[in-house]
Amino acid sequence: MADGTVMDTAVAEQRRARVRLSLWDRLMGHSDIGLGAWSALVYIFLYMPVVVLIVFSFNSQKLNVTWEGFTLDWYVKLFNDTAIINAFVTSMEIAIISTVAAVVIGVLGSFSLERFEYRTKMLWDGLNYTKIIIAEIVAGVSSLLFFVQLNEFLLEYVGFNFWSVFKPGFWTVAIAHIAWNIPFAVVIIRARLRGFDRQIEEAGSDLGANPVTVFFRITLPVIFPGILAASLLCFTLSFDDFVTTFFVIGQNYNTLPVQIWGMVRMGITPEINALSAIMIAVSSVIVIFLEIKAQISKDIA
Amino acid sequence: MSEVATVRDEGERHLRLIHPKAAGPLLVSPMAFWMLAFFLVPLILIILYSFGTQGVYQTGVSLGFETKWYEQILTDPSTRKAFVLTMQMVLINTLGCLVIGYPLAYFISVKSGKRKTLFVLLIMLPFWTSFLVRTYAWISILNNTEGGLVNNWLMSIGLIDEPMEILYTNFAVYLVLIYDYLPFMVLPLFVGIEKIHKSLYEASKDLGAGKWTTLRRVTIPLSMPGIFAGSMLTAIPTTGEFVVPQIIGGGKVVLWGWLIYQAFTAGRNWPLGAALSNVLLLFMLIVVALYLRAIGNKDF
Numbered sequence: 094m095a096d097g098t099v100m101d102t103a104v105a106e107q108r109r110a111r112v113r114l115s116l117w118d119r120l121m122g123h124s125d126i127g128l129g130a131w132s133a134l135v136y137i138f139l140y141m142p143v144v145v146l147i148v149f150s151f152n153s154q155k156l157n158v159t160w161e162g163f164t165l166d167w168y169v170k171l172f173n174d175t176a177i178i179n180a181f182v183t184s185m186e187i188a189i190i191s192t193v194a195a196v197v198i199g200v201l202g203s204f205s206l207e208r209f210e211y212r213t214k215m216l217w218d219g220l221n222y223t224k225i226i227i228a229e230i231v232a233g234v235s236s237l238l239f240f241v242q243l244n245e246f247l248l249e250y251v252g253f254n255f256w257s258v259f260k261p262g263f264w265t266v267a268i269a270h271i272a273w274n275i276p277f278a279v280v281i282i283r284a285r286l287r288g289f290d291r292q293i294e295e296a297g298s299d300l301g302a303n304p305v306t307v308f309f310r311i312t313l314p315v316i317f318p319g320i321l322a323a324s325l326l327c328f329t330l331s332f333d334d335f336v337t338t339f340f341v342i343g344q345n346y347n348t349l350p351v352q353i354w355g356m357v358r359m360g361i362t363p364e365i366n367a368l369s370a371i372m373i374a375v376s377s378v379i380v381i382f383l384e385i386k387a388q389i390s391k392d393i394a
Numbered sequence: 395m396s397e398v399a400t401v402r403d404e405g406e407r408h409l410r411l412i413h414p415k416a417a418g419p420l421l422v423s424p425m426a427f428w429m430l431a432f433f434l435v436p437l438i439l440i441i442l443y444s445f446g447t448q449g450v451y452q453t454g455v456s457l458g459f460e461t462k463w464y465e466q467i468l469t470d471p472s473t474r475k476a477f478v479l480t481m482q483m484v485l486i487n488t489l490g491c492l493v494i495g496y497p498l499a500y501f502i503s504v505k506s507g508k509r510k511t512l513f514v515l516l517i518m519l520p521f522w523t524s525f526l527v528r529t530y531a532w533i534s535i536l537n538n539t540e541g542g543l544v545n546n547w548l549m550s551i552g553l554i555d556e557p558m559e560i561l562y563t564n565f566a567v568y569l570v571l572i573y574d575y576l577p578f579m580v581l582p583l584f585v586g587i588e589k590i591h592k593s594l595y596e597a598s599k600d601l602g603a604g605k606w607t608t609l610r611r612v613t614i615p616l617s618m619p620g621i622f623a624g625s626m627l628t629a630i631p632t633t634g635e636f637v638v639p640q641i642i643g644g645g646k647v648v649l650w651g652w653l654i655y656q657a658f659t660a661g662r663n664w665p666l667g668a669a670l671s672n673v674l675l676l677f678m679l680i681v682v683a684l685y686l687r688a689i690g691n692k693d694f
Contacts (some may be wrong), residue, residue, distance in 0.1 A: 118604020125505065132501040135494060136516065138573065142531035143520045145543070149534060202425030206526045209418025217422055220429045226626060230634030230651055231440070231671045232433070234658055238443055238455070238668065239436035272432040275425055333524055335637065340658065357641055361530050362569055369527045376522035382516055387511070 143373060150366035167363040174364055179350035181368070187263070187348060188331040193268035195327050196320060198271070199278030206279070207286045221276035229273075233340040236269045240341060262346035269337050274327040281326065285319025325379075421478035437675075444668035455664045463669035473653065477673075480633060480650040483571070488629045490572040492621065492693050499583035499620075502615070504595075514584065517577050525574060529641050532570045536561040536642070562644040570642045575632065579624040586620015587613065622685055630681060650674065 136261040150168070154161035171177060206214060224232070293315070297307045313320075335350035342351055353365055443455040445464060467473050502513045520528065535543045538561050545557040560566055565675040590613065614621075638650035645652070650670065657667030 117606035119603035121609070128497055128501050128505060131497045135498045135576075139517065139520050139576065141535060142528045142573070143523070146523075146527060146531040149531075158639035176506070191491045198424045198428060202419045205418045205425075209421070211415075213419065213422075213426070217426055217429065220434060224429065224433055226630050226682065228630050228634035228674050230636075230654055230673075231678075232436075234654060234667055234671050235440035236432065237434035237658065238439050238664065239586050242439060242455075268432055272428055275428060279425070329522055333521075335526060336634070350524055350526050350616055353524060353530075354637075357526070357530060361527070365527055366531075369523045372523050373520075376517060380519055380522075382493050382513060384515060 117146055131180070146366045147370045147373065150363055150370040152363060155363065157191065167367040170362075171364040171367045175350060176347070177349075177364060177368065180347040180349045183263070183346055184332050184348040184350070187267050187270060188328050190267050191274055191331045192324050192327040194267075194271045195274030195278045196282075196324050199275055199282055199323060200316075200320065202275070203279050203282040207283050221279055224272070224276045229336045232273070233269075233337040236265070236272075236337060237340040240265050262341075262343040265341040265343070266338050266346070269341050270331040270334060272339060273334065274330060277326055277330065278323040281323040282316060282319045285316045289315060409677060411602055440668045441672060441675075444663045444672050445669075448663060449667060455668070457692050460665070466666065467669060467673065472648065476648050476650050476653055483568070483635070483639075483649065484632045486568050487571045487575055487632045488579075488625050490568060491575050491628050492583075492625060494572060495576055495580040495583055495624070496621075499580050502580075503584055503587040504592075507683045514581070517580055521577055526637065526641075529570055529574060529638055532566070532573070532642060533561060536563070536566050536569075561642065562646060564643070564647070567639050567643040567647075571632065571635065571638050574638060575628045576633070578627040582624035582627060583617065583620045586623070589620075590616045596668040597617055611656055619689070626681060626685055630678050633677055634671075 148160070151165070152160055153164040153166065202217070206218060240255075247253045247255050289312075290381050294307055294311055297311045298304070302310065332350075333350060335354060338348050339351055339354065342348065347355070349368075353361065356362070356365065424433070442457065445460055446455040446458045447460055449455050488511045502510060502517075506513045534541075537543070537545065538557055538559055540546060540549065540557050542557065542560065544560060545554075548554045548558065594612055595608060598612045603611065634651040634654065635653050636649060639645065639647055639649050639652065650673070654667050654670045654674075657670060661667070
């Protein structure tokens with residue numbers, strides 16, 4: 094009898110537990126619709142500011158607040174505004190330099206980290222990961238301190254004025270951006286190297302190709318998607334970087350983000366909206382192009 | 395052991411032009427130089443100079459052994475307030491991104507079907523324009539006048555009669571912060587959820603679990619590495635954030651990042667700025683240590 098009661102309570106409890114569970118589970122029954130709706134809302138959230146700035150780039154009112162009428166004035170003004178154009182050109186130059194340098198250094202580094210064993214490996218790995226997760230402002234102000242101290246040191250002990258040789262601002266930003274980009278390039282390229290079928294390389298060298306030929310004719314083409322992805326990321330990071338750039342750029346140069354930061358207090362003019370709209374258009378075209386290309390190569394495979 | 399040996403052998407085969415033992419270190423040397431010279435050395439410098447004194451004309455720093463900057467940080471009530479507000483911002487931003495981003499990451503990974511890459515690209519696409527401009531665009535949306543898009547809309551549907559105060563509030567700051575950091579959360583979450591084998595969902599279903607049970611006992615526990623990685627990538631940069639509170643919050647609230655900014659610009663107190671940023675460095679070390687412990691414990 095006693096056993097039976099215990100059993101009964103246990104069964105009842107189990108049943109109750111099942112009912113409680115299934116209440117939540119039943120609530121989740123039609124979650125697919127909810128999930129889709131939620132995702133759609135988040136995408137709207139992500140694109141709302143983008144749509145707003147594109148719309149306002151055609152707005153005849155200057156204050157960016159209400160819609161007044163259609164105009165292309167801001168696009169015309171943009172191409173005549175030397176301050177913005179110069180900042181844009183500087184940003185492009187620095188982004189290209191830092192991307193190429195970081196990707197070349199990154200390819201060599203990834204190769205070494207992925208394919209060889211040696212004692213200091215842990216250190217370089219650790220430095221890369223630390224750099225990725227560190228708050229950017231810390232990296233920015235420490236670079237500022239470093240460049241100022243380096244200049245003082247060189248002036249005092251070598252009699253060499255760092256700033257007079259390296260255009261102050263431009264190269265300090267480029268150097269800092271390369272350091273900022275390298276770890277990201279390494280992470281992406283290493284992932285590609287890891288999924289690499291080494292037998293194709295062996296086949297190449299068995300067929301008599303020397304290591305340099307193997308590298309340029311086999312390894313490089315195989316890891317190329319990784320290199321491309323790394324380049325895109327590095328370019329974006331550098332082109333859009335504000336915090337590090339702000340601290341190391343000095344007085345004589347402006348990148349686009351630094352220029353915009355200067356304009357924020359006065360109110361950004363719709364010229365900046367126009368420039369952003371052009372940038373979005375260009376990057377969308379690139380993304381769509383890459384997507385189509387990837388789709389085609391997938392279809393062929 | 396043998397695996398290491400094979401890796402080494404193959405590496406040697408690959409680069410017979412130079413001494414096999416030298417190849418690895420030689421290839422890594424440009425990266426090693428760059429990261430040492432332009433990352434590690436500056437980091438050591440900033441730790442050293444936080445114990446220094448202000449340089450001549452208040453710019454720069456001189457070495458020394460002063461602890462007064464740290465004392466100032468610890469005793470100054472306004473700094474303490476900034477610390478509390480910053481931590482609050484970090485917490486709200488990280489949790490907000492997680493709660494908003496998780497269903498989206500799950501949707502992309504499990505439900506989006508063939509269009510998966512496209513959905514991932516769509517998350518990254520807006521981030522190819524200057525984040526300053528995107529942040530600034532929010533002013534037009536949240537504006538406190540009738541012209542502000544949200545106010546305009548709320549008034550047109552008759553929910554309010556007068557424009558509401560939205561811009562320059564804490565709510566606006568959190569909203570735009572979440573907007574700016576969401577991709578840093580969603581992408582690691584996506585990778586984490588993507589790694590879960592789809593057959594596990596089926597197994598869970600076959601064993602009688604409903605959707606809620608599967609989510610709670612299969613999906614979330616198995617995507618923990620993604621949750622941790624995303625939270626870290628969101629939380630750590632937020633500690634130094636000053637752009638969004640300045641543009642969207644109107645600079646009403648003083649945060650840690652803004653204290654650092656001020657110390658290096660108008661404040662002209664570099665050693666104080668160095669000490670302030672070392673506090674962030676310490677915070678980062680603690681978070682990473684906790685992260686590594688979590689990974690170690692759970693045996694992911």
